[in-house]
Amino acid sequence: MDDGTYALVPRDLPLADPFHVSGEVATGFRGGAIVVGLKSLEAEYHEGARMRVQAVEEDGAWVPLDEDGLIAWSFYHHLASARDQLVDQGHDIQPLFPLRFAYQPTFALDFLGVENAAYVAGTGSFVIMPDAFDGVPLAANAGVVRHEFGHAWFERLTTAGPIAADSEVDPVRALNEGFADMVGSLLLDDPAFIDPSLPLPERHLVPEHVASPELYASGPKPVLSYDPYALGSVYASFMWNVRLASSPEEALALAADAVVTWATQAADDGYRDTDRFVQAVLDATEGDLHATSCQAAGRQFPDRVFEGCP
Amino acid sequence: MIALWQLGLGVDATALSSASQVELAPGGRLWVGTARPVAGPLALGSTLEVQGTAYRARTDLYTIDTTFLRAAPTFDLNVGDERACFQLGVGPAVAARLVSLQGGGLDVDTLRVEPGARARTAVDVAFGAHGVFRWQVALTTRASQLDYDAGIGLGWRW
Numbered sequence: 001m002d003d004g005t006y007a008l009v010p011r012d013l014p015l016a017d018p019f020h021v022s023g024e025v026a027t028g029f030r031g032g033a034i035v036v037g038l039k040s041l042e043a044e045y046h047e048g049a050r051m052r053v054q055a056v057e058e059d060g061a062w063v064p065l066d067e068d069g070l071i072a073w074s075f076y077h078h079l080a081s082a083r084d085q086l087v088d089q090g091h092d093i094q095p096l097f098p099l100r101f102a103y104q105p106t107f108a109l110d111f112l113g114v115e116n117a118a119y120v121a122g123t124g125s126f127v128i129m130p131d132a133f134d135g136v137p138l139a140a141n142a143g144v145v146r147h148e149f150g151h152a153w154f155e156r157l158t159t160a161g162p163i164a165a166d167s168e169v170d171p172v173r174a175l176n177e178g179f180a181d182m183v184g185s186l187l188l189d190d191p192a193f194i195d196p197s198l199p200l201p202e203r204h205l206v207p208e209h210v211a212s213p214e215l216y217a218s219g220p221k222p223v224l225s226y227d228p229y230a231l232g233s234v235y236a237s238f239m240w241n242v243r244l245a246s247s248p249e250e251a252l253a254l255a256a257d258a259v260v261t262w263a264t265q266a267a268d269d270g271y272r273d274t275d276r277f278v279q280a281v282l283d284a285t286e287g288d289l290h291a292t293s294c295q296a297a298g299r300q301f302p303d304r305v306f307e308g309c310p
Numbered sequence: 311m312i313a314l315w316q317l318g319l320g321v322d323a324t325a326l327s328s329a330s331q332v333e334l335a336p337g338g339r340l341w342v343g344t345a346r347p348v349a350g351p352l353a354l355g356s357t358l359e360v361q362g363t364a365y366r367a368r369t370d371l372y373t374i375d376t377t378f379l380r381a382a383p384t385f386d387l388n389v390g391d392e393r394a395c396f397q398l399g400v401g402p403a404v405a406a407r408l409v410s411l412q413g414g415g416l417d418v419d420t421l422r423v424e425p426g427a428r429a430r431t432a433v434d435v436a437f438g439a440h441g442v443f444r445w446q447v448a449l450t451t452r453a454s455q456l457d458y459d460a461g462i463g464l465g466w467r468w
Binding site: 006007008009019021028030031051052053054056058063064065066067068069070072103104128130133134135136137 | 327328329330331333367368369370371372374376407409411413414415416418420422453454455
C-alpha cells in the first residue's frame, strides 16, 4: 500500500500468461538448478518447469488458490512496479528485462539457500525460497524485491561498459548490498523496508551507520567470513542522509551515477576502494546539498578525507 | 489364493502440487477392494480409495486453509498369495479442494473439483487370520498438477 503497510488487494499485473507467471517483466519457474561452470566459474540457471498458478475469479479479480501463487504474482507485481518507477525516473534499465525467477531451485552451494529471495549474479535470475516467518513473505515484500532488483541494476551499471567489477571482491559485495538497499529504501522512501517481513534493526538506515576499519575487508577471505551488509548499510544510510537533503529520486540518481563513476575510476585498485563511491556522490552535488552531504560523509566516514569538503 | 474383499484404513504423507512447489501434509485414507484369482499367483481386482488431507498457510497478512478430498477407483493387477501380495493399480481420480483465503479484507471460499488419473503400487503382508499390513506409493494427476503420496495402513480381509 502507499502508506508502507501490506494488504491483500487487487493489482493490475502486466502478465501475458498469468497461469505460467510470464510476461514482459519476467518469467517464473519451479525448481531448476543454479550451477557453476567448472571452467568459467560463471553461474548459470538451468530452468525448471513452468509455474502453474491456479486461480479463481472473485469480484472481478483473480485470486490465487495457494500461497505460492500469491507470492509469485506479488513478486511479479513488485518487480513490474520497480521497473516502472525507474523508467519514469529516467534510468536505463529496460535492457535488463525480461528477467527470470525460480522458486526453490537446486544450488551447488546449499548454504545460499538461507537467502529467501536473492539475485544470482550473472544469470538475470532471481531465486525465491520458502520462508518460515509470520510477516510478509520476503518475496512479496516490495522493498526486498526492489533490493534484489538493485543487484541486477548494480551488475548492469558496473559491467555494461568497458568495466568488469568483480562482484565477488568483498568491498564490491559491500557496495553492491549498499546500493541494493538504496534502491529498496529510495524507491519506497522507507529506511526500514524489511521490517514488515523480518525485524532487522541493524539494517535500518536511521539512525545513521558509521564506518570503522573492521567493516572493510582486508585481503582475500572465505566468502562467508565477511559481512558485506555492515559496510553496505553505511553507504545506504549515507545516501539516506543525502535523500533527506534532496529527494528520493535525486538521491537515487546520484547513487546510480556514482556507482558508474566509481567502477570506471577504480580499476587500478581492483575496485577495492569503495569509499570512492561516496567521493563520486560528493563530486556530483552542489550548493546546500553538497554542504549537507559533506557533513554526513564526515560523520559517517570519520577516517576518510573527502576532496572538496571542508 | 488372494482375498476376495478387503477394507482398510491408513495414513499418508501427501505432496500436493502448488503453483511452484509441493505442499507436504499428513493425510488419511480409506479403501475397499476386491480381487478375483485368474491364474496361478495372478488376480485381477479393483480398489476404491478415498483420501483426505488439510493444511494451512498463515502469515500476519493472510491465512489460506485447504481441505482436500480425493476418490480414486483403480483397476488392479495382483501378484502373490495369501501371505504377501504385490498390487499395481491404475484408474481415474476426482479431487475436491476447498480453499479458504482470508486477510486484508479478502474472504474467499472456493471449491474446485479436479479430475485426474491415478497410478499406485502397494504391497500387502498378512498377519493373523484376517489382518493385512499395506505399504503404498502413488502418483495422481489433478487438472494441471501432479501429486504424490506414500502411506501405510491396516486392512481387514475376508
